[in-house]
Amino acid sequence: MALDVTMPVLVVDDYATMIRIIRNLLKQIGFTNVDDASDGKQALERIEKKQYGLIISDWNMEPMTGYELLKQVRAASETARTPFIMVTAESKTENVIAAKKAGVNNYIVKPFNAQTLKGKIDAVFGE
Amino acid sequence: MGAAQQKPKSDETSIDALINLSDKLKANKAKNMSLTDVIGVAELLTSSLQPLLRQIDSTIHSELRGILLRIEGLRKEIVKVRADDISNNKIPEMGKELSAIVESTEGATNSIMEAAETVLEIETDNFEDYKQAVSDQMMTIFEACSFQDLTGQRVTKIVQTVEIIEERINLLCEMLDMGDENLPEEELNQKQKRNKELLLNGPANEGEGVDQSAIDKLF
Numbered sequence: 101m102a103l104d105v106t107m108p109v110l111v112v113d114d115y116a117t118m119i120r121i122i123r124n125l126l127k128q129i130g131f132t133n134v135d136d137a138s139d140g141k142q143a144l145e146r147i148e149k150k151q152y153g154l155i156i157s158d159w160n161m162e163p164m165t166g167y168e169l170l171k172q173v174r175a176a177s178e179t180a181r182t183p184f185i186m187v188t189a190e191s192k193t194e195n196v197i198a199a200k201k202a203g204v205n206n207y208i209v210k211p212f213n214a215q216t217l218k219g220k221i222d223a224v225f226g227e
Numbered sequence: 228m229g230a231a232q233q234k235p236k237s238d239e240t241s242i243d244a245l246i247n248l249s250d251k252l253k254a255n256k257a258k259n260m261s262l263t264d265v266i267g268v269a270e271l272l273t274s275s276l277q278p279l280l281r282q283i284d285s286t287i288h289s290e291l292r293g294i295l296l297r298i299e300g301l302r303k304e305i306v307k308v309r310a311d312d313i314s315n316n317k318i319p320e321m322g323k324e325l326s327a328i329v330e331s332t333e334g335a336t337n338s339i340m341e342a343a344e345t346v347l348e349i350e351t352d353n354f355e356d357y358k359q360a361v362s363d364q365m366m367t368i369f370e371a372c373s374f375q376d377l378t379g380q381r382v383t384k385i386v387q388t389v390e391i392i393e394e395r396i397n398l399l400c401e402m403l404d405m406g407d408e409n410l411p412e413e414e415l416n417q418k419q420k421r422n423k424e425l426l427l428n429g430p431a432n433e434g435e436g437v438d439q440s441a442i443d444k445l446f
Contacts, residue, residue, distance in 0.1 A: 117336045117337065117340070120337075120340055124344065124347075159426075159427070160427050160429065165425050167426065189429065189430035190428055191430070191431045191435075191442075192431065193436075196437065200445060207442050208442075209436075209438065209439050210430075
């Protein structure tokens with residue numbers, strides 16, 4: 101899978117501030133086609149209407165968490181292989197293992213910087 | 228049987244009379260007992276139970292009085308916990324302070340981000356203009372950082388309130404002689420069950436959880 105900075109990216113976080121930070125970081129990296137959602141449920145609505153090349157999601161959200169979103173994304177054949185990066189403050193080993201088992205492509209612990217985000221995106225796309 | 232018809236004069240005499248009657252009945256096993264004898268035995272048995280019943284009555288009375296005095300004492304002490312003040316004032320005050328902290332940090336973050344975005348988007352070839360524009364935005368950032376002073380004070384107020392509540396709960400536990408032993412297992416409410424199932428642990432404190440490099444090794 102090649103990294104294409106024009107591909108649509110979906111950022112899912114319940115904090116508008118965090119969405120803004122990630123949007124700015126993605127912009128610095130070169131991504132311009134970025135949508136956002138405030139929880140897993142809203143993200144699924146976006147995913148139904150548009151095919152995303154990358155999903156970056158928080159874990160702890162209401163009513164649907166990022167973990168639940170990940171499982172639903174992996175369960176649907178159309179999105180089963182969509183790159184999914186978890187960006188979260190949940191840093192317990194059990195969370196990381198559960199996310200990996202559910203099929204996450206990479207995992208970033210908050211707070212993070214542009215370099216970490218770029219590094220993980222590159223790693224997911226094999227750059 | 229004349230002995231059976233005697234009225235006991237005291238607790239000891241009724242017991243003595245019962246023993247005597249028992250001895251006589253044992254000695255006259257062959258003879259049939261008359262109705263008078265049976266009534267006499269019943270009377271003696273009843274009167275012999277009186278001391279025991281009086282003792283039970285006085286023990287219960289004294290224990291109930293003790294419980295009553297303890298409850299009266301506790302009622303006077305529990306007033307000191309001021310539960311109404313905790314639920315009507317302290318907890319809502321803390322909620323307001325926390326909301327104000329969230330609002331001010333959010334406001335400050337937005338101001339700082341706006342300033343940063345403005346700097347990133349400055350388009351000028353003139354160095355002096357660029358310097359002035361950056362300087363203006365840096366001042367905005369400094370101003371926004373003043374939120375830390377206010378939130379610090381609000382956090383201090385919350386900590387003080389939590390300490391007051393802790394003191395009062397400790398007072399209540401002391402009054403009720405409640406220790407940590409034999410505590411029933413905590414029953415999880417709906418929200419806690421959901422958090423447990425979905426691994427919603429929240430941010431880890433320093434030294435807890437795994438860092439990014441450890442996570443990277445798993446991938």
